[in-house]
Amino acid sequence: MAVTIKDIAKIANVSHTTVSRALNNSPLIKEKTKKKIMEIAKELNYSPDVHARSLVLQKSYTIGLFFTSLSNGTSSSFLAETIKGINDVIDKNYHIVIRGTEDYHDYSAISSKRFDGIILMSQSDADNTFIDDVVKKEIPLVVLNRHVENENIVNILSNDREGAFQAANLFIDFGHTNIAIIEGTSQFRSSKERKSGFIQALKAKKIPVRSDYMVQANYDMESGYEAMKRLLVLQQPPTAVFCSNDDMAIGAMKAIYEAGLTVPNDMSIIGFDDIGFSQYTIPALTTVKRPIEKISQVGAEKLMAMIEKEKSQKNPCFLPTHLVKRQSVTRPQS
Numbered sequence: 001m002a003v004t005i006k007d008i009a010k011i012a013n014v015s016h017t018t019v020s021r022a023l024n025n026s027p028l029i030k031e032k033t034k035k036k037i038m039e040i041a042k043e044l045n046y047s048p049d050v051h052a053r054s055l056v057l058q059k060s061y062t063i064g065l066f067f068t069s070l071s072n073g074t075s076s077s078f079l080a081e082t083i084k085g086i087n088d089v090i091d092k093n094y095h096i097v098i099r100g101t102e103d104y105h106d107y108s109a110i111s112s113k114r115f116d117g118i119i120l121m122s123q124s125d126a127d128n129t130f131i132d133d134v135v136k137k138e139i140p141l142v143v144l145n146r147h148v149e150n151e152n153i154v155n156i157l158s159n160d161r162e163g164a165f166q167a168a169n170l171f172i173d174f175g176h177t178n179i180a181i182i183e184g185t186s187q188f189r190s191s192k193e194r195k196s197g198f199i200q201a202l203k204a205k206k207i208p209v210r211s212d213y214m215v216q217a218n219y220d221m222e223s224g225y226e227a228m229k230r231l232l233v234l235q236q237p238p239t240a241v242f243c244s245n246d247d248m249a250i251g252a253m254k255a256i257y258e259a260g261l262t263v264p265n266d267m268s269i270i271g272f273d274d275i276g277f278s279q280y281t282i283p284a285l286t287t288v289k290r291p292i293e294k295i296s297q298v299g300a301e302k303l304m305a306m307i308e309k310e311k312s313q314k315n316p317c318f319l320p321t322h323l324v325k326r327q328s329v330t331r332p333q334s
Contacts, residue, residue, distance in 0.1 A: 003044045011040050062095045063303070064115040066130070068123035073185030073219040075247045077275035078292060082121055085296025089304065095124040101126075103202075107133040111119045115139055117303045119296075122146040123188045134210035140306035142299045145292075146189045147316060155300045155316045156295050160190050160272075163288035163321035164197030165244065170286070170323060171240040172205050174331050176268065180238035182227040182248050188219070194244045194272060213238055217248050224248025228255035239267065239332040246271035246278045246287055253328075255279060265328040275326050283327035290321050 005023075008217040009016040014033065022029045029037075040046075065086060067074050083098070090096060092327075094116070101120070104110070109119075110133060116139035120127060124146075131148065133143045142154045171179050181198050184191035202209050215230055217223035224243055231237055232255065243249035249271030256267050263269050263283060271278060274289035298317065 003041075003046045007156045008037060008046060010039050011044075035071065050299045059116050061093055061136060062097055062115055063090055064110070064118040065096050066099045066118060066120045067098075067100050068121075068127055068188070069102050070098070072102075073123065073188055074100075075219055075245065075275075077247065077277070078219075078245075078273070079091065081275070081292040082296045083254065085293040086119060086300045089297050089300035091304065099226050101130045104130075110134065110137065110139070112137055112139050117141070117307045119294075119299050119303055123190060126187065140303055142303045142306070144295050144299045152314060154299075154306070154314050156299050156302070156319065157316070158290045158292075158295060158319050158321050160290065160321065161197035161200070162192040163272065163290060163323070164194040164244075165201045166321075166323045167242050167272070167288050168198045168201035169205075170270065170325070170329060171242070171268060172201065173205065174240075174268065174329055176240040176332050177207050178236065178238045178240070178332075179207065179212070180210075180231050182215050182217050182224055182231075182252060184217065184219045184244035184248070186216060189235070191219075191244055198242055210327045214285065217244075217321035219245050219246045219247060220331055221254075224251030225255045226251075228252035229259075230263075232256070232259050236268075240329070241267060241269055243269065243271050246285060247274045249285055249287070249328075250277065250281060253285075264328050265333065268311070268329040268332070270329060278324075279326065281328075286326045286328045287324050288321050289324050291319050295319055 005016045005019045009019045012019065012059060018029060019037055022034040023041065026314050086096065107130060118134055118282050120143045122143050122145055131143065144156050147157055168179065179202065181195060183195055199209055214229040217227040224247060231241065241252060243252055253263050253269060256263055261267055269285065271287035272283050272290065274287045278285040278287050
């Protein structure tokens with residue numbers, strides 16, 4: 001039979017309220033009494049009833065992990081890395097509820113009684129109304145992945161523009177001038193940032209920015225595959241393609257091989273994110289590493305500190321990207 005607070009109270013000869021406060025490290029309990037109660041709890045292998053504890057402390061022990069969308073533009077690898085990073089940090093007593101902000105017609109179901117804190121993996125400016133609602137309800141909030149202008153919100157992200165700039169420059173350094181981009185989901189800020197960095201690199205080296213070399217896709221393998229097929233039938237196909245994420249790059253490589261061509265001899269490819277699969281493609285994919293797992297870990301740490309009422313820096317935190325050079329880029333054929 002499980003040990004209860006009342007069992008500990010009986011042995012310690014104190015009230016169950018005193019035991020509850022001691023186990024929750026209340027400053028109202030003397031250190032000597034607290035130490036005695038903690039020792040008894042340890043001897044009895046006491047395990048707290050999280051449900052009962054939540055009623056006493058008026059906490060739900062639930063963390064909300066929200067994405068802009070779970071069905072549109074969120075790849076399985078991106079989702080998995082985010083969850084892993086957060087799960088590594090969040091206390092085991094907490095439950096994580098995963099939803100998309102687009103699932104809600106209004107936000108009446110979002111309240112401080114349901115969520116002790118919220119992590120938003122924001123992919124679009126459309127999330128601003130969700131952010132405003134959470135802030136208004138005074139629920140601890142951390143926004144990842146997209147820069148928000150509110151200086152009172154903890155905001156952690158990577159510099160995607162710089163990463164795309166580095167990717168395009170690698171093609172240029174290898175002598176490519178016919179360089180295309182397969183863009184991500186159109187309404188996502190990350191797609192715009194990566195496209196901007198890509199164009200900036202081409203303009204800096206006076207390389208033409210061609211509209212027919214810019215193909216819209218949707219951050220998944222199938223859309224990368226279809227986008228590459230459109231590039232391959234151009235009168236003058238590109239010799240190098242920057243794909244705005246690795247999933248699309250993998251799809252693009254399949255289209256290249258189906259056309260009887262090879263990577264990198266006929267077409268050089270660079271992806272973005274450095275997902276687990278990227279080092280196992282043939283050839284291994286050169287890509288921009290965006291530290292999604294690390295961003296998620298830092299975000300979870302910040303949120304837990306906020307929940308525990310610890311002071312936290314609210315300045316935007318930019319984690320660096322870096323280019324991972326593998327075997328999918330070479331000089332263009334003469």
